[in-house]
Amino acid sequence: MDVAGLEAFIQIAEFGSFRxxxxxxxxxQTALSHRIRKLEEDVGVILFQRTTRSLSLTRAGQDFFPEARDALMRLSSLYDNLKREGRQAQERVSVGCLGSLGEHFLPEVLREFRQRHPGVSVTVFDEPAAALRERVASGEAQFALTILGAQLWTQKSRPLFEEDFVAAVPAGHPLAERQELTWADLVGHPLARVATTTSHGFMLSESLGTFGERLDWAYEVQRVNMAACFVASGIAITVLPRLAIPPSTELRVIPITAPLIRRTVGIIARDGVQLPRPALQLQRMLLQAIARHPKTAAARAAKVQPGASDKGTTEASSSRPST
Structure with a gap:
């Protein structure tokens, strides 16, 4: 469609003058006349009746004019809306992040990002892993920092580091002075777990298998902060990924061996979708912050080998504790 010719035709018809x-x-006027001649050649009809003293629309031009004007107005409106959406995409970033990870990495990253991009607003979806997958799939979140292992086929993933599940024990507990624990050491002690409907709870349940039935799951909560609160109050032990446990003088963090249970943390995004520049810059800043963090640098070097494919996924894995 000759949009330039349509615009020239409408302007001439409205002004009644080439000049x-x-x-x-x-x-x-030469360039304008060229556009009209090209349009008339394309449609195969004469649109203007020209004389040395007057200019008028032909019958075909009269019929064509209102339809062409409405079509160009609709096209202009669609174009303006598309430009507005493009500007808004450049002015807004949406990111998903597990709460236990966001508490460690997001505040400093977002402070620096705000200094660099004061006009860009950031929406953070701090939700469970399953909800984050859906946010990314729908485009509500441009990317997410989450647990890998069950991405949708339309998503790509980038593993960053692996993290052990550890025990959080009340400071005065009989096990608090131990340097490490086995799962058998936890038998007979009241435990608080995050619900199995969450990624943490599901991984733990799957990894423990039937041995989990020997443990005294006295309390079940929905969020890791509540489980840590129960530990700090002295009523339970909990088992969580290391970064999910808030720092506190009222609890001890102790590794659990025989066996280790781990989760793989990484970035997910929609496959084949290019991130807008601000979102891409925020993602790079987040990756740099993770690389610098003392709790992830060693784990990343030891557990995730360089050159890992962006398509790769890793689930929490272990051999199950012996009964």
């Missing part, structure tokens, strides 16, 4: 239309469009 005034050319002035309004900031074109020479």
């Amino acid at each position: 005034r239309a050319a002035e309004a469009m900031r074109l020479s």
